[in-house]
Amino acid sequence: MLVVIGILIKILVVVGITQGAVAYMILLERKVAAYSQDRIGPNRCGSNLVLPGGFRLNLPFGLLQPIADGAKMILKEDVIPSYVEKPLYILAPAISIIAAMIGFAVIPFGPVGTQAPSGVNFQIAPGVDIGIVYVFAIGSLAVYGVILGGWASNNKYSFLGGLRSSAQLISYEIPLGMSILGMVLLAGSLDLNTIVNYQDGHGLWLTRWLGLPAWGVFVQPIGCLLFIISAFAETNRLPFDLPEAEQELVGGYHTEYSAMKFGMFFLGEYLHVITVSYLTVILFFGGWDAPFLNQIQSDWFSGLLKALVLLVKVGLMVFFMMWVRWTIPRFRYDQLMDLAWKALIPIALVNLVATAAIVELLRSSH
Amino acid sequence: MLEKRDLILAIAVIVLGATGTYLMLPHRHGSAKPRRVHLIGAVLAGLALLLFATFWRAPASAISSLFFYAFSLAAVAGGLLTITSRNPIHSALWFASVVLSTSGLFLLAGAQFLAAGTVIVYAGAIIVTFLFVIMLAQMEGRAPYDRAARAPGRATFSCFLLFWALFYALLIVRVAPHPKGVAIDTDNERLVRSGEIASSYGLKADHPARLISELARRDTLRMDDISKRPKPHVAGLGEALYTEHLISVELAGTLLFVALIGALAIATPKLPIRPGDPRPQPLTKL
Numbered sequence: 138m139l140v141v142i143g144i145l146i147k148i149l150v151v152v153g154i155t156q157g158a159v160a161y162m163i164l165l166e167r168k169v170a171a172y173s174q175d176r177i178g179p180n181r182c183g184s185n186l187v188l189p190g191g192f193r194l195n196l197p198f199g200l201l202q203p204i205a206d207g208a209k210m211i212l213k214e215d216v217i218p219s220y221v222e223k224p225l226y227i228l229a230p231a232i233s234i235i236a237a238m239i240g241f242a243v244i245p246f247g248p249v250g251t252q253a254p255s256g257v258n259f260q261i262a263p264g265v266d267i268g269i270v271y272v273f274a275i276g277s278l279a280v281y282g283v284i285l286g287g288w289a290s291n292n293k294y295s296f297l298g299g300l301r302s303s304a305q306l307i308s309y310e311i312p313l314g315m316s317i318l319g320m321v322l323l324a325g326s327l328d329l330n331t332i333v334n335y336q337d338g339h340g341l342w343l344t345r346w347l348g349l350p351a352w353g354v355f356v357q358p359i360g361c362l363l364f365i366i367s368a369f370a371e372t373n374r375l376p377f378d379l380p381e382a383e384q385e386l387v388g389g390y391h392t393e394y395s396a397m398k399f400g401m402f403f404l405g406e407y408l409h410v411i412t413v414s415y416l417t418v419i420l421f422f423g424g425w426d427a428p429f430l431n432q433i434q435s436d437w438f439s440g441l442l443k444a445l446v447l448l449v450k451v452g453l454m455v456f457f458m459m460w461v462r463w464t465i466p467r468f469r470y471d472q473l474m475d476l477a478w479k480a481l482i483p484i485a486l487v488n489l490v491a492t493a494a495i496v497e498l499l500r501s502s503h
Numbered sequence: 504m505l506e507k508r509d510l511i512l513a514i515a516v517i518v519l520g521a522t523g524t525y526l527m528l529p530h531r532h533g534s535a536k537p538r539r540v541h542l543i544g545a546v547l548a549g550l551a552l553l554l555f556a557t558f559w560r561a562p563a564s565a566i567s568s569l570f571f572y573a574f575s576l577a578a579v580a581g582g583l584l585t586i587t588s589r590n591p592i593h594s595a596l597w598f599a600s601v602v603l604s605t606s607g608l609f610l611l612a613g614a615q616f617l618a619a620g621t622v623i624v625y626a627g628a629i630i631v632t633f634l635f636v637i638m639l640a641q642m643e644g645r646a647p648y649d650r651a652a653r654a655p656g657r658a659t660f661s662c663f664l665l666f667w668a669l670f671y672a673l674l675i676v677r678v679a680p681h682p683k684g685v686a687i688d689t690d691n692e693r694l695v696r697s698g699e700i701a702s703s704y705g706l707k708a709d710h711p712a713r714l715i716s717e718l719a720r721r722d723t724l725r726m727d728d729i730s731k732r733p734k735p736h737v738a739g740l741g742e743a744l745y746t747e748h749l750i751s752v753e754l755a756g757t758l759l760f761v762a763l764i765g766a767l768a769i770a771t772p773k774l775p776i777r778p779g780d781p782r783p784q785p786l787t788k789l
Contacts, residue, residue, distance in 0.1 A: 266616075267615045270616065270620070271615075273619070274618075274622040274627065275622075277622065278622065278627060280631055281599070284634055284635075288634075299638075303635050307627075307628055327737055
C-alpha cells in the first residue's frame with residue numbers, strides 16, 4: 138500500500154513539475170525567439186503588480202506571462218466545427234498529451250536503485266528491464282494524435298499536415314531507434330539507469346587516453362548526432378516542423394482546433410521536447426554524471442545534487458532545441474525524406490555494425 | 504474429459520457469437536440495416552463475450568486479474584468492432600486497440616520486450632501505414648465496396664468454425680482447475696501448466712513433439728550468464744532466438760528481404776500496355 142501511495146505521489150509530482158516546466162518553456166521559447174530577432178519579447182506580465190494589501194511586486198522578464206497564456210487557453214471559446222468527425226476530433230488531442238506524459242514512467246530523474254538515498258527512487262517505475270524500448274513504444278503512439286487530428290478535422294490543410302507527419306514520424310523512428318543501439322551495445326543493457334552508470338565508468342581506451350568521461354557523445358559521436366537529428370524530427374521542431382508549417386499549411390494538423398484542445402496539442406509537443414531532452418542527456422551526455430559525482434555516493438545530498446545536475450543538462454538541451462529553431466530554415470519535404478532514408482539510416486547501420494564489431498573485439502581481448 | 508456444462512456453454516458462445524457477428528457485419532446488398540438489428544447483434548455478441556470470459560483463468564492477484572479481464576475483453580471486443588465497422592478508418596483504429604490490449608496481456612505474462620515490440624511494430628508502424636493508405640485512397644468519398652462485408656454469411660461461418668476447432672482443442676486438454684485457494688502465481692508454475700498440454704497426450708519422453716514442447720517451456724526470461732547471475736530480459740530472449748530458433752529467424756529475414764525486392768520490382772515503371780501509349784522514361788536515378 139505504501140509503495141502504491143509513494144508511486145502516486147511521484148506521478149503527481151512529475152506531472153505537476155513537467156506541466157509547470159512546459160508553461161515556462163513557452164515563455165523561454167518566446168524570449169529566445171525575441172532575442173534571436175533582436176526584439177525584447179514578453180516583458181509586461183508581472184511588472185508593476187499590485188497585490189492585495191498594497192504590496193507592489195516588480196517581476197522581471199514577464200515572469201507571469203505563462204499564467205496569462207494558460208488562462209487564455211482555458212477561457213477561450215471552444216469551437217468545434219460542424220463538419221468534423223467528432224469522436225476522433227476530441228480523441229486526438231487527448232492521445233497527443235497522454236502519449237507525451239506516460240513516456241516519463243521509466244525516465245530516471247536522478248540516481249536509482251542502490252545508488253539512490255534509502256527510501257526514494259528518482260524514477261516512477263524502477264526496474265523496467267526494457268526502459269528505452271518502452272519509451273520508443275510510447276513515442277510511436279504519439280503519431281496517432283497528429284494523424285487523427287488532421288483527418289478528423291476534415292480540412293485539407295489539416296489533412297496534409299497529418300499525412301506529412303505520419304510519413305515523417307515513421308521514417309525518423311528508424312534512425313532514432315538505430316542510433317541508440319551503439320550505446321546499448323556498449324552498456325550491455327536497455328535499462329536507462331545502467332546506461333548512465335556505464336557513462337560514469339571507465340569507457341573505451343580512446344576516451345581514457347584522452348582523459349574524457351565515457352559519455353555517449355564521446356564514445357558514440359555519430360550515434361549522438363543521429364539521435365539529436367532524429368529527435369528534432371520526432372518532436373516536430375524546426376527544421377523539421379513540416380506537419381504544422383505555418384507558411385504553407387496555415388497551422389497544419391491543428392488548424393481547426395481552438396482553446397484548450399489546441400493547448401493540449403501544444404502541451405504534448407513541449408512535453409515531447411522534455412522527454413527527448415532527458416533521453417539525449419541520459420544516453421549521450423552522462424545523465425547525472427559530473428566530475429565530482431560517482432556511483433558510490435548514495436546520501437541525500439549527492440542524490441539531490443545528481444538530480445539537479447541532470448536537470449541543468451536537460452535545461453541546456455531544451456535551450457539548444459529552441460536555439461536551433463531560429464538558426465536553420467525548414468527542410469523541403471523531399472529533402473526531409475532523402476535525409477532520413479538516404480543519409481541517416483545507412484549511416485546508422487554502418488555505425489551499428491562498426492560498434493558491434495569493436496565491442497566484440499574488445500570483449501574477446503579481455 | 505469435457506463436462507456437459509462446459510460443452511453447453513461453449514456451444515452457446517459459438518452460436519451467440521456467430522449470430523451477433525453476422526447481424527453486426529455491414530451487408531452490401533439492400534439498404535443499410537436498421538439500427539435495431541445492429542443493437543440486437545451487439546447484445547448477442549456481448550453476451551457471447553461474457554460467457555467466453557467464464558472460461559478464462561485470471562492471474563492470482565486482484566490487480567493483475569482486473570487488468571487481465573480488462574485487456575482480454577478489450578482485445579476480443581476490439582477485434583469484433585474491427586470487422587464490423589463501416590468506416591475503414593475506424594476499423595484500423597479498433598485494430599490498433601486490439602494490438603494495445605494484446606501487448607497489455609503480454610506485459611501481464613512478463614514478456615516486456617514482446618509487448619513493447621508489438622506496440623512499436625504494429626501500432627506504431629503498420630497500422631499507421633494502413634491509416635495513411637486508407638486516407639489517401641479515399642479522397643473522394645468512401646467506395647461502397649469498402650463499406651460492406653464480402654459474403655458475410657460464409658465469412659462468419661468459416662471463422663466461427665475455426666474458432667470452435669481451437670476452442671474445443673483447448674477445452675479438452677484443459678486440466679482440472681486448481682482447488683480453491685491454491686492459486687497459480689509464479690511464472691514458473693504457469694509455464695509448467697502450459698507444458699501439461701503436451702504431457703496430457705501421453706507422449707513418450709523422447710518423442711520429438713514432447714522434446715519441442717519441453718524446449719518451448721524453458722524460461723527464457725531467466726537465463727543465467729557465465730557467472731550464474733540472471734541475464735537481463737532481452738539478452739535471454741536474444742540468446743533463445745539466435746540459438747534454438749536461428750532457422751526461423753533467418754527464414755523470416757529472407758522472407759522480408761524477398762518482399763522488399765518484390766516491392767521494388769512492382770514500383771518501377773513498366774512498358775506501356777497498349778501500342779501508342781507514351782513510353783515511360785526510364786529512371787535516371789533511384
